[in-house]
Amino acid sequence: HWVGRPLPAIALILLLIAIFYHGALGLEVVIEDYVETALVKLGLIVFMRFAAIVLAVAGIFAVLHMAL
Secondary structure, X not given: OOOOOHHHHHHHHHHHHHHHHXXXXXXXXXXXXXXXXXXXXXXXXXXXXXXXXXXXXXXXXXXXXXXX
């Protein structure tokens, strides 16, 4: 019931966006520091960003589903 109210739902959506953005930035730094091959590095960064976007969108849809 708590998520069904507008303010907590908006706060959770903003939190999800911030968490996945922050996590993607951190993982990108780790990949850049520890992966030697440029092609593998690029592939991992693209995959990681795609996964972060997909998971964030899934989380946002879950919050919206609970709110509606």
